[in-house]
Amino acid sequence: MxxxxxxxxxxxxxxxxxxxxxxxxxxxxxxxxxxxxxxxxxxxxxxxxxxxxxxxxxxxxxxxxxxxxxxxxxxxxxxxxxxxxxxxxxxxxxxxxxxxxxxxxxxxxxFHRKSIRSSPWHRQEKSRYYFSKGEKTWYDAEDFCSAQGAHLASVLNNKEQNFISSKLQRTSWIGLTTENEEGKWRWSDGSRLVQEYWSEDQPSNPRAFRKSNQDCAMIVPSLASRNWKNNSCLKRYRWVCKENMDLGE
CATH class of the missing domain: 3.90.20 (Hemagglutinin Ectodomain; Chain B)
Structure with missing residues (x-):
């Protein structure tokens, strides 16, 4: 090529x-x-x-x-x-x-308080109740309850009223008093007064309990459901303590 x-x-x-x-x-x-x-x-x-x-x-x-x-x-x-x-x-x-x-x-x-362990406390829903066998003035009964971490019982509804009344055999102090302010009934544990179960003609009119110091309330079980009466706080009756077990859970 x-x-x-x-x-x-x-x-x-x-x-x-x-x-x-x-x-x-x-x-x-x-x-x-x-x-x-x-x-x-x-x-x-x-x-x-x-x-x-x-x-x-x-x-x-x-x-x-x-x-x-x-x-x-x-x-x-x-x-x-x-x-x-x-x-x-x-x-x-x-x-x-x-x-x-x-x-x-x-x-x-x-559960470890000696006085409670050796005493007849009764549990009902969120509270415990002590029903005494002896008798004290309202003031001494409140002091006794306070020493146990409790107060004289407050009654806040029908169920509680029926329960306490059913356990009583004799007239017993509860925590309702008007000693701090005449005519104003209050519970010693600070609860609000929402229900009242006074018997007929009770509480006594203010003149009557001013004269006789009838500033404290008691339950008389023989009077059926409406069985509250007021009387002199210095008289001696049995009593009912109440301890709140509601811890806010």
């Missing part, structure tokens, strides 16, 4: 080689791009799955926390709300431990 013809063919071969290189490079770039897209997609779904797991765990935590602190609003609260509540958890736990300790002390006092 003549030399001139050989020289004419060489540029075409070079062009083809260069063109093929461009194709190869473009293919490699496309393959790399596809690979990168696939890897990004895989990473995205991995992160998405982790996010779903995090969301699930967060909702579980939020739900448990809402129940623990009795705050339904936390169920829809933001992560910041939950984080803030979590920061309060140590303080809440410390407070709960203090309350637990206080209640344990109260229970210990209730």
């Amino acid at each position: 003549p030399a001139d013809d050989e020289e004419k063919k060489r540029p075409g071969v070079v062009y083809l080689i260069q063109k093929n290189k461009v194709y190869i490079i473009c293919w490699l770039i496309a393959a790399a791009s596809i690979t990168a897209i696939v890897l990004v997609a895989i990473k995205y779904w991995e992160l998405k799955e982790r996010q779903l797991n995090v969301d699930y765990e967060f909702n579980q935590l939020r739900g448990s926390l809402a129940v623990a602190v009795n705050d339904p609003e936390l169920l829809t609260g933001s992560p910041q709300d939950v984080a803030e509540e979590m920061r309060r958890v140590p303080g809440r736990l410390a407070k709960a431990n203090r309350i637990k300790t206080q209640k344990a002390e109260i229970y210990e006092g209730i």
